[in-house]
Amino acid sequence: MLKKTYYRCKPLVRLLVSFLTLWFVKCNTNINKIELIKLSEYxxxxxxxxxxxxxLENVSIIECGAICLMNKFVCVGVFYNALTKFCKLPNDYPNKTMDYGVQPGWGFWxxxxxxxxxxxxxxxxxLNHTQKSWHDAKLQCESNGAFLADINSAEENSWITEKLIGSNSTDQTWIGASDEAIEGIFIWSKTNSTLKFSNWREGEKNDFKGEDCxxxxxxxxxxxxxxxxxHLSFICKKIT
Structure with missing residues (x-):
């Protein structure tokens, strides 16, 4: 009900709410503690x-993000133009179905x-660089309200490799499946489901001397x- 009502606000009322919000933000001494992540694909x-x-016009990216956080029940991010200092909070998270225009200076945080x-x-x-066993890594993720990551598509696997790990090393990192219950059948620990997607290295999986994770x-x-x-590093994952 709140979301629907907010969307239907008259332009003048919405503008008044925006300026009152900005006034509050500018008086907030904790504003510099706000964390924003820029997504380069936008x-x-x-x-x-x-x-x-x-x-809103003439605001900083931190102020823009603070306004979003104050409207967190409907806001998940901000479009901000670093050239014009213009801030826009979209109705929904940006996705491939939206119609985009190419405009200099804009980005999404x-x-x-x-x-x-x-x-x-x-x-x-x-990506947690602390070296842990698979079971301890799983417990660590769960203690943070997350889970040892499952990977369900080639696209997700590529994103993790290129954007999250981003390394040219041959090191390895734990993800959240094992075949401890039934040999040869790997199960994601979060969903207790079998692999719908896999990306095994040549010659794997081979269960060499009882390899299960x-x-x-x-x-x-x-x-x-x-x-x-x-003991390896590990990837935690959680739903937003």
Missing amino acids: DKRLPSLEDFLTE NTECNSGWLYHSDHCYL LSITHNTGKWNDRHCSI
């Missing part, structure tokens, strides 16, 4: 939406994920089964 792009939640986490397709991801290779994105007791 650089110089602005959706041709008929209506935005809020539109996400406010959904905590500092250190990256946003992708309605989820937040964290799943890892992803940094530079290739290929998967490997490893001994669960080995």
Whole structure:
């Protein structure tokens, strides 16, 4: 009900709300603690939406983000023009179905994920460099309200390899599947479901001397089964 009512606000009322919000933001001493993540795929792009939640001129990106956070029940990010200092809060998260115009200076900043986490397709991801066993990595993710990451498509696997890991090394990182219950059948720990997508390295999975837990290779994105007791970095994932 709140969301529908907010969308139907008269332009003058919405403008008044925006300026009152900005006044509050400018008086907020914690404004510089706000964390924003810029998504480069939306650089110089602005959706041709008929209506935005809020539109304000002559504000900083931090003020723009703060306004979004104050309207968090409907706002997940901001479009901001660094050249004109113009701030727009979209009605919905940007997606491929929206009609975009190419306009210099515009970019999109996400406010959904905590500092250190990256946003992708309605989820937040964290590459934790602490070396842990697979089981301890799983518990660590769960203690942060997340889970040891599942990967359900080639697109997600590529994004994790290129954007989240972003390394040319041959190191490996834990992800959230194992075949400890039934040998040869890997199960995602979060959903207790079998793999709908896989990206095994050549010769894998081979259960070499009892390898039961799943890892992803940094530079290739290929998967490997490893001994669960080995200490590796790991990827946590959570729904926004």
